[in-house]
Amino acid sequence: MAFYEFTKMHGAGNDFIVLDGVRQQISLSPAQLRALADRRFGIGADQILLVEPAQHGEADFRYRIFNADGSEVEHCGNGARCFVRFVHEQGLSDRNPLHAEIATGTLTLTEQADGEVTVDMGICRFEPATLPFDPDGLTTRTTGEATQWALPLEGETEPVWIVPVSISNPHAVQVVTDVDTAPVARTGPLIESHPRFARRVNAGFMQILGRHDIRLRVYERGAGETLACGTGACAAAVAGIRLGLLDSPVRVQTRGGDLTIRWDGTRLAMTGPATTVFTGRFDTDTLVGD
Numbered sequence: 001m002a003f004y005e006f007t008k009m010h011g012a013g014n015d016f017i018v019l020d021g022v023r024q025q026i027s028l029s030p031a032q033l034r035a036l037a038d039r040r041f042g043i044g045a046d047q048i049l050l051v052e053p054a055q056h057g058e059a060d061f062r063y064r065i066f067n068a069d070g071s072e073v074e075h076c077g078n079g080a081r082c083f084v085r086f087v088h089e090q091g092l093s094d095r096n097p098l099h100a101e102i103a104t105g106t107l108t109l110t111e112q113a114d115g116e117v118t119v120d121m122g123i124c125r126f127e128p129a130t131l132p133f134d135p136d137g138l139t140t141r142t143t144g145e146a147t148q149w150a151l152p153l154e155g156e157t158e159p160v161w162i163v164p165v166s167i168s169n170p171h172a173v174q175v176v177t178d179v180d181t182a183p184v185a186r187t188g189p190l191i192e193s194h195p196r197f198a199r200r201v202n203a204g205f206m207q208i209l210g211r212h213d214i215r216l217r218v219y220e221r222g223a224g225e226t227l228a229c230g231t232g233a234c235a236a237a238v239a240g241i242r243l244g245l246l247d248s249p250v251r252v253q254t255r256g257g258d259l260t261i262r263w264d265g266t267r268l269a270m271t272g273p274a275t276t277v278f279t280g281r282f283d284t285d286t287l288v289g290d
């Protein structure tokens, strides 16, 4: 038997199992991660966040992210806000701002007096190769500073016009007239696993409300539609600014709550909530593997 303590948290309804890999040695297989994230046979979560000692000097801790399908990924914006709340609540550190090491660099995380958390989200890139995305032979159009590609989908009569954005993790953002009627359930999976995206992709559906306001739904890579996606909110805001439709700051209304994104063309920052729901412990022997 191996018992592990966990904390259940969410950032605007995007929910997480958070594990302390500093005071307990944790090693979980993809099958065990899938079992933990299962909403019937396990605890249930969109992602699992693992806090570990930093591997490089300048960060305070290492921050690892696993999707509900067990895949390890590069970044999670809502999770970063919960990560810093977890570190402070667990007494792992009282530093504020805190520096978190992710696969592609170091994030600066600041808990604010009002309880919200601001995350320096790192860099965003637009070159298809950074996702990676293979645009070869696809029709393109340029709007403002942004290039959109017409992505054909299996069984769909019309292609979807996507803006590829890397927030260390890959996003394909499209503009829709109404997020409530957008075919997220039907086309989200087709985009997520589209063969043009070698490491799959998060599919964003953005409705423009005004120069500083959008509504957003995201069909996440490795998790399906979530109530909010932090990196997805960043990708949508940046895509909208480059399309000439938005100006920073952008309020992103998601089904789980609101996020604020600031982008000056280089520095990308996100502010939003982080909530602790409950704590517990699980025994890996009781996890029903697939």
Ligand SMILES: N[C@H](CCC[C@H](N)C(=O)O)C(=O)O
Binding pocket: 014, 046, 047, 065, 067, 073, 074, 075, 076, 077, 078, 079, 169, 170, 202, 220, 221, 222, 223, 226, 228, 229, 230, 231, 232
């Ligand atoms: N599904 C994402 C990781 C989680 C991102 C999301 N939950 C966020 O808040 O940024 C991916 O595979 O890249």
